[in-house]
Amino acid sequence: MSEEQMNDSTFNRLFIIMILAMTALTAIIMVLASVASSEVNEKLDARSDRENTQAVTSRIAPVGTFSATTVAATPTAAPADLTGADAYAPCAACHASGAAGAPIVGDAGVWAERIAKGTEALYSNAINGIGAMPAKGGLSLSDNTVKAAVDYMLEQSK
Numbered sequence: 001m002s003e004e005q006m007n008d009s010t011f012n013r014l015f016i017i018m019i020l021a022m023t024a025l026t027a028i029i030m031v032l033a034s035v036a037s038s039e040v041n042e043k044l045d046a047r048s049d050r051e052n053t054q055a056v057t058s059r060i061a062p063v064g065t066f067s068a069t070t071v072a073a074t075p076t077a078a079p080a081d082l083t084g085a086d087a088y089a090p091c092a093a094c095h096a097s098g099a100a101g102a103p104i105v106g107d108a109g110v111w112a113e114r115i116a117k118g119t120e121a122l123y124s125n126a127i128n129g130i131g132a133m134p135a136k137g138g139l140s141l142s143d144n145t146v147k148a149a150v151d152y153m154l155e156q157s158k
């Protein structure tokens, strides 16, 4: 073998060794990379599973809920009729103390002139409002409740 041939074969051998070494290195890097990423991938998979479940749950959740108790508790357009002291109770805010110049219940003298107008007039003024008194005293009451309250007030003011 000549000097040149020796050099060529040395080069060829070195070249093949280099290729093999680089192939082996590539393989090692691939194995390491897949080991390192598998753990991360597991975590990512678990997270996207969770997020998907949440997203689906919120998407298929009902838009609103219906509660029979809420509907039942909501005051209706026509409030229930109260009678006697129960009907008068909210009126006492003004009529027990004379607030805003309200005729005080129990003061027969003050009521005598009002009773002279007739009970129907008192009903109607109590329902529609009079002077400083707002309609129904500013309360949400049925007409019958207001009338019952007036009856009670007159009864207490004889």
Ligand code: HEC
Residues within 6 Å of the ligand: 087, 088, 090, 091, 092, 093, 094, 095, 099, 100, 101, 102, 103, 114, 117, 121, 122, 123, 125, 126, 130, 131, 132, 133, 134, 136, 137, 138, 139, 141, 146, 147, 149, 150
């Ligand atoms: C915000 C205070 C207030 C409340 C609450 C109130 N009143 Fe009066 N009420 C007055 C005032 C003030 C007058 C006197 C108005 C006037 O004669 O100028 C009056 C007058 C009256 C009169 C006499 C009306 C007339 O024609 O002379 C009646 C009857 C009466 N109220 C009934 C009621 C009843 C029933 C309630 C409850 C449902 C009630 N009031 C709640 C303030 C109130």
